[in-house]
Amino acid sequence: MRNGLNRGLWGICHMGIGGNGGLGASGRTPGGRDNTKHRGAMAEMQFMLDAAKRGFGVAKPFGDNERYDVILDAARRLWRVQVKASGARHHKGFAVRACWRTSKRHMPYTKDQIDFLAVVIQGSHPSAGSGQAFLQRMREVGHPRGKRIWYVIPVEALGGRLTINLYPFGCRKDGEERFEEYRGAWRLLECE
DSSP, X not given: OHHHHHHHHHHHHHHTSTTTTTOOTTSSOTTSOOSHHHHHHHHXXXXXXXXXXXXXXXXXXXXXXXXXXXXXXXXXXXXXXXXXEEOOEETTEEEEEOEEEOSSOEEEOOTTTOSEEEEEEOSOOTTOSSHHHHHHHHHHTTOOXXXXXXXXXXXXXXXXOSEEEEXXXXXXXXXXXXXXXXXXXXXXXXXX
């Protein structure tokens, strides 16, 4: 049991280290887990670690039965947070699914289901072909190496959209930066 516990703890600690979220040099995780469920679990863990570093209490609901992934304790308020990771390129930005699925269709998140959508940007910059170029662009916009780009978006701001586009490195056209005010907006989670 002790050996298994050590391996489990090593895996948890390893996931949060480095600028690539614990991915190996090939961009794949140790053990070959490179699917959406695993990437989602990694994003949830990254969110919980980053929130805990900011002084929030964090909890994970039992099972996958809720629309939210994390419960955030902000002293006088509990927030329901759905966490997403995006490496999906869209012009000069990143596309994010802001919805959940039934067996037949996609459904937008509502205020009865979640309070915030937290999105971490992963991968490379859409106009650059390598991870190094992505890190360089992050430094140019004020993000030192190893820092993640988080968006903390109130569910009301989604406006029932199924997909949103985020442009952390600049917009492709006017009017498309509607979610940039939520980049790094951890302050919205703090209770007054």
